[in-house]
Amino acid sequence: MTASHASPAHPALQPERIGRLDLANRLAVAPMTRVSAAPDGTPTPEMADYYAEFAGGGFGLVITEGTYTDTAYSQGYLNQPGIVTEGHAAAWREIAERVHAAGARIVLQLMHAGALSQGNRYRDGTAGPSAVPPVGEMMPEYGGRGPWPIPKEMSRDDIDAAVRGFVASAARAREAGFDGVEVHAANGYLLDQFLTEYTNRRADEYGGPVACRVRLTAEVVAAIRAELGADFCVGVRLSQGKVNDFAYRWPGGAHDARIIFTALAEAGATYLHIASEGRDWVETARLDGEVTITGLARRVTGLPVIANGGMHDPRQAAQVLADGHADVVSIARGALANPDLPRRLAEGLPPEPFDHGMLEPMATLANARQWRQAAEAGV
Numbered sequence: 001m002t003a004s005h006a007s008p009a010h011p012a013l014q015p016e017r018i019g020r021l022d023l024a025n026r027l028a029v030a031p032m033t034r035v036s037a038a039p040d041g042t043p044t045p046e047m048a049d050y051y052a053e054f055a056g057g058g059f060g061l062v063i064t065e066g067t068y069t070d071t072a073y074s075q076g077y078l079n080q081p082g083i084v085t086e087g088h089a090a091a092w093r094e095i096a097e098r099v100h101a102a103g104a105r106i107v108l109q110l111m112h113a114g115a116l117s118q119g120n121r122y123r124d125g126t127a128g129p130s131a132v133p134p135v136g137e138m139m140p141e142y143g144g145r146g147p148w149p150i151p152k153e154m155s156r157d158d159i160d161a162a163v164r165g166f167v168a169s170a171a172r173a174r175e176a177g178f179d180g181v182e183v184h185a186a187n188g189y190l191l192d193q194f195l196t197e198y199t200n201r202r203a204d205e206y207g208g209p210v211a212c213r214v215r216l217t218a219e220v221v222a223a224i225r226a227e228l229g230a231d232f233c234v235g236v237r238l239s240q241g242k243v244n245d246f247a248y249r250w251p252g253g254a255h256d257a258r259i260i261f262t263a264l265a266e267a268g269a270t271y272l273h274i275a276s277e278g279r280d281w282v283e284t285a286r287l288d289g290e291v292t293i294t295g296l297a298r299r300v301t302g303l304p305v306i307a308n309g310g311m312h313d314p315r316q317a318a319q320v321l322a323d324g325h326a327d328v329v330s331i332a333r334g335a336l337a338n339p340d341l342p343r344r345l346a347e348g349l350p351p352e353p354f355d356h357g358m359l360e361p362m363a364t365l366a367n368a369r370q371w372r373q374a375a376e377a378g379v
Contacts, residue, residue: 010314010345011321016060016328018304019233019270021105021179023060023328026321027342030275030308030330031063031109031182031237033077035142039121041068041075041082043091048098054335055102058342062104063273063330064095066111066184070165073127073158075120076113076189077142083108083169089176096177107235108173109182110166114190115151115199116244118144126151127158128193129200129207136244148244159206159216162190163223170224170234180233181224185217186275188242195260196242197251210256211263218267225268233270235306240293241277241284254288258300265301272297273330276309281320284309295325306330312338314345 016023034050037043054062068075068082075082082088092108099106113120115128118138128134128151138144154162170181185191193199194216200207206215217236224234238260240249250256261272274294276284285292285307294307307326311317312334320326335341337354344351 010318012314012317012329013342013346016304018061018235018328019180020231021061021233023105024103025058025060025342026328027059027345028061028063028306028328028330029054029059029335030332031065031184032332032336033080033142034065035077035079037079037081039079040087041080041084041121042087043081043095045094047081048095051095051106052098052102053339055099055104055106057338057340058346059104059335059339060342061328062099062106063182064106064108066109066189067169069110069112069169070161071122072161072165073114073117073120073123073125074112074162074165074190075122076111076117078119078121080119083110083172083176084165089172092173092178093176096179100177105179107180107182107233108176108178109184109237110169110173111184112162112165112190114193115148116188116190116193118142118148125149127154128152128190129154129202132199132201134188134193134199134244135242139243153202156204163216163220166220167223167227170228170232174228174232180235180270182235182237182273183217183220183224183269184237185220186237186239186273187277188244191217191220192239192242196248210250210252210259214260214263218263221264221267221269230268234268235271235273236264236269237273237275238264239275239277241279243277246277246279254291254296257287257293257296261297261300265303269301269303271304271306271327272301273306274308274326279309281307281309281311281316285325292325294320295323298324298326304328308332312341312351 016026134148304327306328308330311329
């Protein structure tokens with residue numbers, strides 16, 4: 001990042017509005033799995049420091065890591081935070097207050113792992129749309145090993161319970177002071193499993209054509225909206241690729257995208273967050289011809305859209321925003337290495353380099369800070 005590419009006129013530094021949320025700028029911290037909660041899922045004081053540092057660094061919006069929503073099949077990782085008890089909510093309340101005090105907005109991401117669970121303190125076994133083993137193998141960096149187990153095919157009672165878990169968790173998030181929630185329907189987790197053809201072989205109203213495969217996500221959004229009212233922010237995160245299948249793309253391309261985006265807008269989504277699953281937006285954004293997935297989402301729905309993937313590059317972020325591909329950009333690894341990235345962008349300062357060690361399990365922002373200090377010292 002150089003002064004020639006970063007100035008106060010950079011479009012990412014302009015204020016933005018998402019629903020009823022006024023943001024200081026168009027820069028968001030993307031959700032990142034940190035597995036740094038207590039064993040019972042309670043957020044820790046270190047997590048409060050972690051999120052508050054992003055807010056203090058100037059980010060307008062902070063989106064938390066995926067947080068499990070029930071005590072059945074939703075937990076995906078050991079030491080993943082939850083939002084299913086009053087203790088969870090009380091600890092999250094401190095985090096929300098710290099972020100607000102530093103001047104940012106904060107949204108809690110609600111996640112049900114489904115078949116991609118490799119650490120659940122409440123339940124043995126996994127559950128998903130169909131009894132189909134996920135592609136690939138579990139992730140050793142998050143405590144997994146070997147092939148994914150074959151999940152239980154979820155019954156209608158299981159589905160209803162999952163929806164109730166999302167709704168109850170959203171209500172707890174609001175009570176804890178969060179500005180909104182983000183429904184995690186991306187990256188291969190439960191709602192994305194329903195959306196994906198090869199993991200969803202159901203013959204009921206949740207399977208078959210894309211309009212039916214997106215039904216569960218739309219039902220979750222609509223149920224949260226009905227419970228919490230028109231003013232509460234309810235975002236949805238979507239992706240084509242997955243943590244266990246980077247190459248997957250929606251089979252129907254732009255046709256499928258229009259159906260998915262329309263269904264979620266009609267269900268009451270406040271914004272759409274399109275993730276790139278660790279890839280650059282340039283590599284993953286194109287659908288049919290020259291249309292981009294994020295630009296199409298904006299045109300089809302009229303909703304604010306957050307773009308993800310390589311947005312720590314100021315030139316790319318400027319192009320995505322100025323050309324109308326998105327309203328906000330979210331940053332993951334670039335933010336982990338540079339929690340003050342918005343200030344660096346405003347002042348024309350170069351970013352610190354990202355080191356993969358910052359992603360090690362149980363690493364908090366304090367660990368990432370140690371990596372940055374070592375890099376600065378030339379260690």
